[in-house]
Amino acid sequence: MRPQDILTPQPAGLACKPGGFHIDPVRPVERAVITHGHSDHARAGHGAVLATQETLDMMRLRYGENFARSTQAIRYGEEVRLGDVTIKFHPAGHVLGSAQVAVTCEGTRIVASGDYKDAPDPTCTPFEVVPCDVFITEATFGLPVFRHGDAAVQIEKLLASAKLFPERAHLVGAYSLGKAQRVIALLRAAGYDAPIYLHGAMEKITHYYQSRGIELGELKAVKGVKKADLAGTITLAPPSATSDVWTRRFPDPVTAFASGWMRVRARARQGGVELPLVISDHADWDGLTATIKATNAGEIWVTHGQEDALVHWCKTQGLSARPLDLVGYGDEDSGEDEVQVSGEGGEI
């Protein structure tokens, strides 16, 4: 069977006809396989949902108990037979519970990696390279200008600023699922042990991370805290809140934003960011190209992001590559958080 007959882009998402399911469907379908909990990938209203326990929990937190007719949890490394295909989940290193889905049919293996990163992250299981025939890769940061570097260095920058401006509050815009918890964990790893404040919109998900055994230290709700008491503190907030009237409760806030886009000055300036922190949950250019090589796949399908450059690069490496026209996936690094767009995906 040809790979494109195993997995086919459709308006509802990536369809697996021989298996009778869709991967990360953007419209309600009978059977959905979900890679991770971000709202543009994990939507409500499907019949049956197969995903990791964490992803299912996150969907339950966001959409309520009845987000799907039935659910099935699957562990990393576990294999499931669906129709004529076998699927197996592997860690994607993107956020807690994120997975790559390996679909095998008649000896051909396609890996749909969802969103992934190969950089270390204390809040989720590390990315695993899965050898395959066809590798479906994201391309959010698919330009050679995107090199995220060491996130710890960015955290040092934040801490140095907090030290230099003890009378100001530091507001860190970070996507509420994944990025925020990673930033907190990085702050703790850097030895910052003061309480970290949270915007109301990220309390629930952050506490869920803690319930899964991820150490985040002392966290406090920012709501109700006096303005003067916020001097010298660090608060995590959804990116859109950092340019909102909400910020007026902070003393002369320094606006930081943790995102891979912060590598590009114009992007940082556009958002009125004063302290850009290059921290991303997506693979950077080096990560994308290294992963593609490591999978040994002869054919690469490129989706959501800068497809052109990555397809071009694959071809210069003698790999067969094409953009996969899937719509409906945002990029949580861009600053539009699900808190504001609730289930409609971010801006592209």
Add this chain to the structure above:
Amino acid sequence: MNRFAELLDRLAYEPGRNNKLRLITSYFRTVEDPDRGYALAALTGALSFKHAKPGLIRDLIAERTDPTLFALSYDYVGDLSETVALMWPKQSHDRLHNNPPPPTLTEVVTTLRTLGKTEIPRQLSRWLDDLDETGRWALLKLVTGAMRIGISARLAKTAAAALGDKDAHDVELIWPGLTPPYLDLFAWLEGRGEKPVNRDPAPFRPVMLAHAIEDADFANLNPADYIAEWKWDGIRVQAVSGRDPQGALVTRLYSRSGEDITKSFPDLLPSLHLPGAIDGELLVVREGRVQSFNVLQQRLNRKAVSPKLIREYPAHLRAYDLLGDDEMDLRELSFAERRKRLAAFVQRLDDSRIDLSPAIAFDSWELLAAARRDPASVGAGEDSEAVEGVMLKRRDALYLPGRPKGQWWKWKRDPHVIDAVLMYAQRGHGKRSSYYSDYTFGVWTGAEDDAQLVPVGKAYFGFTDEELMQIDRFVRRNTTEKFGPVRQVVHEPDQGLVIEVAFEGLQRSTRHKSGVAMRFPRISRLRWDKPPREADRLETLERLLKSPTTSELTESG
């Protein structure tokens, strides 16, 4: 270099002046000599080496990257230095160790000073290999001479002065005698050395500035205490002549911020043939008539000054004040006394290019108001077009650097105003980052029945906090399109917001689609009462450009 790069990076995003100062001072405190001295030189524009051309940078990156990937990246990033800094693929060296330390700022600056042109590309590549993204960005900005991070030399000096709890004026006073990397300056600021002595025979003296006068101020002022003179619309300069140890006369011209602009006005130098320091206004005078600021503009920011330029735009100095007469410092004398000496000094100079700024006779504020309204009838004569307003100076005022209270006042003529339509709004910075506070406005052009709005300027102040909230609300409710941080606001003949924009002057501009550029535009009133169709037309502005006197519009507006 990395520390300096971090500083530049942080400064580039920081909107607040005091926060910028904190960042720079903290850098000076933690970085050692001579690196911090070269950083101070870089921030004050005191470094001199041949700048690398963008073409050279392009060649470097072309050698190392795939052209398609570079084109896509450049297209995305939009800035050459930044694109190169970000996508530069490091190459390991054939050196003994794999990770050579990144170059220091000192190494970069001193190497660039001596390096031959042909050696630059190889050296640059090596440095680019050794630095990280931010370091590469700062290096490329430095070597192409395009720092543009919104730091004035004055701010950098203020930050250095803060290191020793000194005032920026203290640094300004000795600055002309100092050279990078300013070891003696930092030693003094840190209490480790003597105050450097300014041995410059023609030093800059920090200037004294005036406050804008408000109607309410007059009640407390006595006309008899003041001398009034015209406020000329040129550029404020300080012309200093002094003798070096060999007895030769050294002459320099400084801008009000202390920048040496001597090279731009060679035609004025021979006229300054006596040792002394004049505070005055640089003007262009043709056949005895002072020309408008637009004409003077032709002489500003020129790299080369051609004989033709000098012939057509002859420089002239109108003297306001005398700060030094030969060896004598006059700044501790009263203004009345200094003015007396100035008159004598100008007479001794006896040169047609230098004259005394005439005083305006008045004994009541009403008389002065009349003079301000109609300078032509009260002595300004044909030069009245170049009068920007009236200056009031206390007779007993010492020459105090900065903007001391109650000493000097400026009383500008009414600014020009037009009614324009709000077209785009952008979020502000810092405290204003949650408000749309930067406004692009336009006026009508084209046939009456098919008029289009063309942007003529941008304003981000002039409104009260309450007006800001009102505009912010209007912008949010009437957005028709979003481009990043910019919102397009409805601007139809019958729908939109008319704002009254005040501005100081107008000049032709090829950079603006409308062909005109405003000086110092700000919002003077919100015209909620006016439909956009009644806003001004571009022709009104064009007439203003042509008309010999720009006061016409003021009266009709």
